[in-house]
Amino acid sequence: MxxxxxxxxxxxxxxxxxxxxxxxxxNGKNYLIDTGPGCVSYLQNYxxxxxxxxxxxxxxxxxxxSDIYTLRYAIYTAQRDGYMKPSLPIYMPKSPKKTFKFIKDAIKKEFAITEISESLNLKLDGMTVSFKKTDHPLDTYAMRFECPAIKTGKGSLNxxxxxxxxxxxxDGLVSFSRNADILIADATLQSPDMELENLGHMTAEQAGQLAKEADANKLILTHIWPEYDKNTSMGEAKKSFKKSVEIAKRGLEITL
Ligand SMILES: [Zn+2]
Ligand SMILES: [Zn+2]
Known part of the structure; x- marks a missing residue:
């Protein structure tokens, strides 16, 4: 992986x-997890x-x-010209209804939409994908991607x-993240932000706490507010999580 x-x-x-x-x-298959602005451009490096x-x-x-709106033009021409099969699978929440309808009308039949819910358990070429509703102002799902453990000379490889x-x-996020080899965690905020109203995001310190409680092996801090000092976020996370912590950045590559 x-x-x-x-x-x-x-x-x-x-x-x-x-x-x-x-x-x-x-397993030879390529997936995008979220399509924020700029991702389609950067993906083409790979x-x-x-x-x-x-x-x-x-x-x-x-x-x-947001990049799904323009990616659809690329997908449309690739499907029309026979480079891609029809109806690329896309898994997403169907709420808020108005936003979902706007997206559905835009991406049309190039995509086959499956609604995400906590009861959805996907098996894709040996990989299992499960979902957990998060604490965010609109329907949002954390995702867990798992492959069967491989036995190695040093034990089993998760x-x-x-x-x-x-x-x-x-609390539910802790059990959902249990024993993750890689935990990619929302660390939008820093500790002084705790005085603000609940923004539906974690501080880097909370991301570290989550990684510790879940006994993850490696923590990647992501979704950091662009104007924040990332070293401060790193220091906050390391207060409680003593294993490996990295700041997500474009091009960071992890192989399991
Ligand atoms: Zn959001
Ligand atoms: Zn966001």
């Missing part, structure tokens, strides 16, 4: 960065858009979905990636 970060910024594109998007490749096998959208905020999407901290 390979993950490549395509964009990380919270809410709007930071300097030389887009918004949330991750490229996941497993693969052609024609080689995308499926897309996961955590929620319908623009910083997670291949589990959890992406929290946008969320405040809540």
């Amino acid at each position: 390979k993950i490549i970060v395509l964009g990380t910024s919270a809410a709007f594109s930071g300097k030389n960065d887009g918004c949330s998007s991750y490229f996941l490749s497993e 693969i052609s858009y024609r080689d995308i096998n499926g897309i996961f959208i955590s929620h319908l905020h623009a910083d997670h979905v 291949k589990t990636v959890v992406y929290t999407a946008d969320t405040g901290y809540f």
